[in-house]
Amino acid sequence: xxxxxxxxxxxxxxxxxxxxxxxxxxxxxxxxxxxxxxxxxxxxxxxxxxxxxxxxxxxxxxxxxxxxxxxxxxxxxxxxxxxxxxxxxxxxxxxxxxxxxxxxxxxxxxxxxxxxxxxxxxxxxxxxxxxxxxxxxxxxxxxxxxxxxxxxxxxxxxxxxxxxxxxxxxxxxxxxxxxxxxxxxxxxxxxxxxxxxxxxxxxxxxxxxxxxxxxxxxxxxxxxxxxxxxxxxxxxxxxxxxxxxxxxxxxxxxxxxxxxxxxxxxxxxxxxxxxxxxxxxxxxxxxxxxxxxxxxxxxxxxxxxxxxxxxxxxxxxxxxxxxxxxxxxxxxxxxxxxxxxxxxxxxxxxxxxxxxxxxxxxxxxxxxxxxxxxxxxxxxxxxxxxxxxxxxxxxxxxxxx
Amino acid sequence: xxxxxxxxxxxxxxxxxxxxxxxxxxxxxxxxxxxxxxxxxxxxxxxxxxxxxxxxxxxxxxxxxxxxxxxxxxxxxxxxxxxxxxxxxxxxxxxxxxxxxxxxxxxxxxxxxxxxxxxxxxxxxxxxxxxxxxx
Numbered sequence: 001x002x003x004x005x006x007x008x009x010x011x012x013x014x015x016x017x018x019x020x021x022x023x024x025x026x027x028x029x030x031x032x033x034x035x036x037x038x039x040x041x042x043x044x045x046x047x048x049x050x051x052x053x054x055x056x057x058x059x060x061x062x063x064x065x066x067x068x069x070x071x072x073x074x075x076x077x078x079x080x081x082x083x084x085x086x087x088x089x090x091x092x093x094x095x096x097x098x099x100x101x102x103x104x105x106x107x108x109x110x111x112x113x114x115x116x117x118x119x120x121x122x123x124x125x126x127x128x129x130x131x132x133x134x135x136x137x138x139x140x141x142x143x144x145x146x147x148x149x150x151x152x153x154x155x156x157x158x159x160x161x162x163x164x165x166x167x168x169x170x171x172x173x174x175x176x177x178x179x180x181x182x183x184x185x186x187x188x189x190x191x192x193x194x195x196x197x198x199x200x201x202x203x204x205x206x207x208x209x210x211x212x213x214x215x216x217x218x219x220x221x222x223x224x225x226x227x228x229x230x231x232x233x234x235x236x237x238x239x240x241x242x243x244x245x246x247x248x249x250x251x252x253x254x255x256x257x258x259x260x261x262x263x264x265x266x267x268x269x270x271x272x273x274x275x276x277x278x279x280x281x282x283x284x285x286x287x288x289x290x291x292x293x294x295x296x297x298x299x300x301x302x303x304x305x306x307x308x309x310x311x312x313x314x315x316x317x318x319x320x321x322x323x324x325x326x327x328x329x330x331x332x333x334x335x336x337x338x339x340x341x342x343x344x345x346x347x348x349x350x351x352x353x354x355x356x357x358x359x360x361x362x363x364x365x366x367x368x369x370x371x372x373x374x375x376x377x378x379x380x381x382x383x384x385x386x387x388x389x390x391x392x393x394x395x396x397x398x399x400x401x
Numbered sequence: 402x403x404x405x406x407x408x409x410x411x412x413x414x415x416x417x418x419x420x421x422x423x424x425x426x427x428x429x430x431x432x433x434x435x436x437x438x439x440x441x442x443x444x445x446x447x448x449x450x451x452x453x454x455x456x457x458x459x460x461x462x463x464x465x466x467x468x469x470x471x472x473x474x475x476x477x478x479x480x481x482x483x484x485x486x487x488x489x490x491x492x493x494x495x496x497x498x499x500x501x502x503x504x505x506x507x508x509x510x511x512x513x514x515x516x517x518x519x520x521x522x523x524x525x526x527x528x529x530x531x532x533x534x535x536x
Contacts (some may be wrong), residue, residue, distance in 0.1 A: 057512060074446035100480045124452045174433060 008051040009394040010247070011213055011387075012036055012060040012202070014277045015241025016351050019044045020391050027354060037201040053207035057394050060199055061213040062214070064183070065092025065268075066113040066192055070143070073119035073127060081169050082118045082147065082252050084258055085205035087266050088178070089185035090212035092243060102131050106217075112141040116181070117156070117163075120149035121172050127152055133159050144187060145263055148179050163268045176258050208308045214238075214245050214266055214388070219272060220393030221247055221264045224347070231380070235328070235338065236389070239320045239352045241275035245269055248326060252338040267336055269327060274316045274352070285319050294322055297367055314350065317352050318364045325368045340369075341377050349354035349384035403453035403530075405444060410468045414475035417491070421459055424521055428529070430455075433467055441475055448485060455486045455528070463495035464532030465507075473511035486532065490516035490524045 009020040012375045017040060019026045028043045030036070037315055041048060048056070065265075068091045072078030079096045084093055091114075097105050099119060120127045136144065145164040146156045153165050166180045192198045193210050202210060218236065223228050233249035246267045253265070271280035282305045285291045291348065295302060295315075306314050348361055361381045369375045406419050415437050422434045433451050435443060448456055454481055458465065469489065476482055489512045493503050500517050505514040514531055516524035 042422035074449050076443045119450070121451050125432070170450060174435075174450060347527045 003322060004052055006051070006055065007395065008048065008056045009391060010048075010058045010202075010206075011039070011390055011394075012040070012123065012178055013213065013217075013240055014061065014243075014352070017385055018390070019047055020387065020394075021047060022085065025387055025391075027351070035166070035201060036198050037204060040202075040205075044062070048205055053205060056206040057389075058206050059211045059213045059216045059394060060193065060202070061092075063242070065090060065212070065243070066089075066189055067093040067095075068114050068185075069095050069097065069112045069139075069236050070116045070118065071097045071132065071135075072117075073125055073343060076217060077170055077174060077194065078120075078148070079117040079333060079353050081258065082116050082181070083167065084176070084265065085178050085181045086116065086185060088218065089182050089264065090189050090214050091185060093104070093270050094237065096361075097135075099128065099132065102135050104137070107135065107138045110140070112139065113143060113192065114185070115139065115141045115145040116143065117146045118148045118169055120166055120168075121174065122150040123172070124149045125151040126155070136160060140291055144185060145181070155381070158244070162199055171370065174343055176260055178260060178262075186212075194240060203297070214247075214268070216393035217245070217389055218247055218266055218352075218393070220389045223392055224389060227385060228347065228382050228394055229345075230347055231344040233342055234379075236323055236347040236349060236384075237321065238350045239317065239324065239348070240273050240350050242273040242277050243270050244272040244320065248328075248332055252342060254337045254339055265284055265336075269324065272323065272327075274313060274320055280317065281316060281320060281323070284323050288323060288326060290326075291319065291322070294319065294364075294367060295370065314355060314360070317356055318360060321348070321364045322368055325365070326372060329372055331372050336352075340373060341375060343377075343379045345380045345382050347382045347384055347389070349387070349389050351384045353385045356385065402455065403433065403451055404430045404455040404457055405435065405443060405447045405451060405459040406459065407439040407443065407447075408437040408442070409439055409458050409460050410464035411438060412462050412464050413437045414459075415428065417461055419439045419460065421457070422520060424525060425457070428459055428525060430473075431432060432504040435460055440448070441471060444481065445475060445479055447483065449479065454471045454484070455488065456487045457490070457534075458526070460493060463492055465489060465491065465493050466495065469507060469512070476511060486535075487515070488514040488524075488528055490514075490521075493517040499515040507508045 006022050011018045016029055018028055026044055031039045069085050070079055070082045072082055083094055144160055147166045147169045152167055158165060169177050169178050169181050187211050233251040236247040238245040247264050250265055271277045300315055304312055329340050330337055346365060365381055369377050406421055408414055416425040418437055422432050425432045433447055435447055444456055489507055504518045
């Protein structure tokens with residue numbers, strides 16, 4: 001067994017897993033024909049066996065995350081606030097319904113992990129009617145949580161079987177109240193991990209709670225300068241195999257009406273990744289009129305989309321950086337637009353840092369600023385090649401426990 | 402009675418906005434102040450979330466003229482705002498303009514009450530008179 005203070009940190013992603021000790025970090029491509037634990041023990045068994053269960057800390061994004069459907073009464077408050085809380089709680093797939101038009105929305109055929117119903121300050125009454133209850137009746141979902149007006153709670157409880165009632169996320173000054181919904185969703189994520197066959201076996205090697213990777217990364221951000229030369233405000237791009245996570249300084253949000261104590265928020269693009277989500281990344285690329293110019297700039301043609309191998313992967317990763325920046329700029333109206341001309345540092349983490357060079361990343365960032373923002377602005381690209389951010393967050397979590 | 406108020410567009414006249422809030426409070430209204438730099442959609446959304454009966458938009462640098470053109474179209478997208486009292490006040494034009502023509506123009510945009518360069522208390526008196534007449 002290892003020395004009493006040494007910890008083993010493991011991150012299980014959709015494509016890679018990483019194993020970190022005080023001496024080294026190992027990264028391995030996952031074998032999808034094997035159970036996660038078998039694969040992990042096969043590749044890093046010797047290292048893992050050196051540690052007791054209480055010294056092993058695991059985070060994972062490999063269960064795919066939870067899907068959420070949010071039903072709210074306005075875009076600027078109820079839907080926006082609930083979406084913000086859901087992203088910051090590690091929810092990956094979010095669809096929203098504006099309640100006044102609920103009859104125009106189709107009912108998703110897939111099972112929804114959690115439906116969030118929100119709307120109105122506490123003095124409002126009778127906000128929701130039969131149109132909501134009829135819609136929910138046709139929906140296939142595992143959990144329903146109500147976080148709207150206090151006065152409507154009893155009516156909601158009578159009409160919706162099994163609904164969880166939590167305090168309103170909108171206070172009487174129209175400000176956001178995050179803690180209760182955030183705690184509920186984080187616990188739901190935990191239960192989901194425990195229920196997933198593949199992931200739950202990981203509890204055979206750890207006695208500690210398995211957290212979601214974005215949660216761990218978000219916890220590390222206030223301390224990032226202790227490991228990397230990052231200047232605020234910054235954005236952090238974690239381009240993975242299945243999804244891409246963006247963590248950003250809240251100072252960068254354009255016209256934000258959300259006032260919280262969090263310094264950093266998270267946003268996820270669910271089908272933007274270089275392995276599992278490769279096809280949807282290519283689809284997104286083909287629909288961006290600047291991508292062909294970018295391919296020319298990179299001295300390749302669109303035939304690269306059909307190719308396999310290291311060169312194709314490099315190009316896809318470069319495209320992923322460009323597309324993500326587009327998605328958070330004014331060029332694509334999204335859930336959030338960031339003041340990209342105010343960004344001082346762009347931090348890149350995840351498997352992408354093992355493939356691309358700093359020069360290749362800087363080249364894409366410069367191309368984006370020139371073509372999309374018509375600017376010579378040049379934020380510093382910083383590579384988290386040694387997974388310092390994840391290690392920082394994971395260690396922080398072990399200290400808290 | 403609930404009132405949603407704030408300063409529209411890229412306008413940062415925060416002192417006038419605060420005076421507006423204090424005056425409304427003093428007259429017994431429940432005030433939801435969205436502050437300065439507020440977009441039109443946020444005003445309407447705040448009305449929906451709070452159940453306010455009155456929307457009072459202010460503008461000090463004349464920006465309202467550009468933004469207000471979209472008021473009628475935007476309001477039409479909301480299903481339950483037919484009874485909302487819409488009021489606008491402040492300096493409602495860039496440069497000089499005749500008050501009666503400005504008033505006519507803003508009423509066409511969808512406002513019930515228009516107070517161009519009118520003293521705050523006089524404007525709020527006219528709101529009360531309007532509400533009394535309507536009830």
